[in-house]
Amino acid sequence: MSSKKELRIGMVGYGFMGRTHSNAYRRVGNFFPELEYQPILKAICGRNQERTQAFADQWGYESIETDWKKLIARDDIDAVDICTPNNMHAEIAIAAAEAGKMVLCEKPLARTVAEAQPMVDAIEKAGVPNTVYFNYRRLPSVTLAKQLIDAGKLGRIFHYRANFLQDWTISPELPQGGEGLWRLDNAAAGSGVTGDLLAHCIDTAMWLNGGIKDVSAMTETFIKERVHTGTGEKQEVTIDDACMFHCHFDNGSLGLFESTRYARGHKALYTFEINGEHASIKWNLHDLNRLEYFDHRDESQERGWRSIHVTDSDHPYMDKWWVPGLSIGYEHSFVHQIADFLKALGEGKPCSPTFKEAQETQKVCEAVLESAKAKSWKDTGVNW
Ligand code: SOE
Numbered sequence: 001m002s003s004k005k006e007l008r009i010g011m012v013g014y015g016f017m018g019r020t021h022s023n024a025y026r027r028v029g030n031f032f033p034e035l036e037y038q039p040i041l042k043a044i045c046g047r048n049q050e051r052t053q054a055f056a057d058q059w060g061y062e063s064i065e066t067d068w069k070k071l072i073a074r075d076d077i078d079a080v081d082i083c084t085p086n087n088m089h090a091e092i093a094i095a096a097a098e099a100g101k102m103v104l105c106e107k108p109l110a111r112t113v114a115e116a117q118p119m120v121d122a123i124e125k126a127g128v129p130n131t132v133y134f135n136y137r138r139l140p141s142v143t144l145a146k147q148l149i150d151a152g153k154l155g156r157i158f159h160y161r162a163n164f165l166q167d168w169t170i171s172p173e174l175p176q177g178g179e180g181l182w183r184l185d186n187a188a189a190g191s192g193v194t195g196d197l198l199a200h201c202i203d204t205a206m207w208l209n210g211g212i213k214d215v216s217a218m219t220e221t222f223i224k225e226r227v228h229t230g231t232g233e234k235q236e237v238t239i240d241d242a243c244m245f246h247c248h249f250d251n252g253s254l255g256l257f258e259s260t261r262y263a264r265g266h267k268a269l270y271t272f273e274i275n276g277e278h279a280s281i282k283w284n285l286h287d288l289n290r291l292e293y294f295d296h297r298d299e300s301q302e303r304g305w306r307s308i309h310v311t312d313s314d315h316p317y318m319d320k321w322w323v324p325g326l327s328i329g330y331e332h333s334f335v336h337q338i339a340d341f342l343k344a345l346g347e348g349k350p351c352s353p354t355f356k357e358a359q360e361t362q363k364v365c366e367a368v369l370e371s372a373k374a375k376s377w378k379d380t381g382v383n384w
Pocket of ligand 1: 197200
């Protein structure tokens with residue numbers, strides 16, 4: 001019999017994100033044995049009974065629900081994990097918080113700032129532990145970048161550059177809406193690449209380099225009409241297929257961000273580069289165990305970009321995994337997020353990014369979309 005405290009999870013949604021979160025809950029206890037809490041996969045909730053049961057069998061959930069309200073009403077659920085399309089985040093999160101459940105929500109927090117605000121209010125009123133899955137922060141290479149910046153290695157920061165490039169929506173035959181393709185439907189997603197991909201870049205950027213003050217953006221929708229899976233009819237596409245913006249950070253540095261689903265050849269190329277007075281950092285998701293570092297203070301003849309393989313036991317999180325030199329992957333960022341959530345829970349501390357912090361990212365996304373529409377600079381109102 002384990003001496004650990006149980007954290008009984010009820011998850012809503014079993015798509016791609018349902019798998020990443022479920023995997024993390026299953027792995028975390030094996031690799032972070034010191035944690036006071038052990039997640040228990042109590043229930044998975046989805047509308048289709050057969051497929052929900054199949055998911056439960058595959059991932060080891062004890063039971064299923066087909067109505068999320070019933071899941072939230074259950075006494076044997078401590079934490080609700082939301083993996084649904086974005087348009088359902090608010091209703092579920094608010095109801096879960098009001099029922100006194102902890103809430104872990106997939107990004108982006110909501111479709112708009114207005115939709116996210118009552119979520120933040122409900123969470124704060126209920127005082128329940130919460131977090132939003134901006135998982136890339138938890139890759140050891142990205143956390144190492146944070147440590148180097150916080151230690152002052154870069155000195156004053158001048159530039160922050162980030163891209164998130166994909167190519168999966170180029171075909172005009174691809175419908176919008178429905179399972180898997182709700183990301184193309186503005187009613188379900190709230191936006192296109194801005195909420196789906198740039199939200200990641202913005203979260204990482206503000207975590208590493210502080211608040212974003214104002215933005216100037218442009219967006220494009222390359223395919224103007226697509227068949228909607230719901231109606232079977234061709235309908236206007238209102239998501240942003242591509243978005244570029246530049247910005248000022250509170251610390252005076254300049255930011256440049258680009259995201260698109262039309263960069264042929266790129267599946268999920270998230271990159272960032274930060275240029276400081278003394279040093280620069282480069283990172284890319286396709287080589288996620290590495291961090292590139294250039295330090296101008298090195299001896300001039302030996303000066304150059306170092307490629308740090310972030311797999312040593314003194315690198316962030318890496319003492320938990322294999323032996324030095326052996327890599328980890330994308331899924332580990334989710335394991336680390338759950339580990340950090342459980343650690344914070346044990347210590348009675350918040351786990352960043354909280355709903356309140358994710359609302360700041362939402363504000364930047366909204367300012368970006370408004371700026372593109374108005375063709376003018378917009379203040380974000382961010383308080384980082
Ligand atoms: C979209 O293709 C997507 O799956 C995003 O929704 C995720 O947040 C991102 O991490 C990878 O790409």
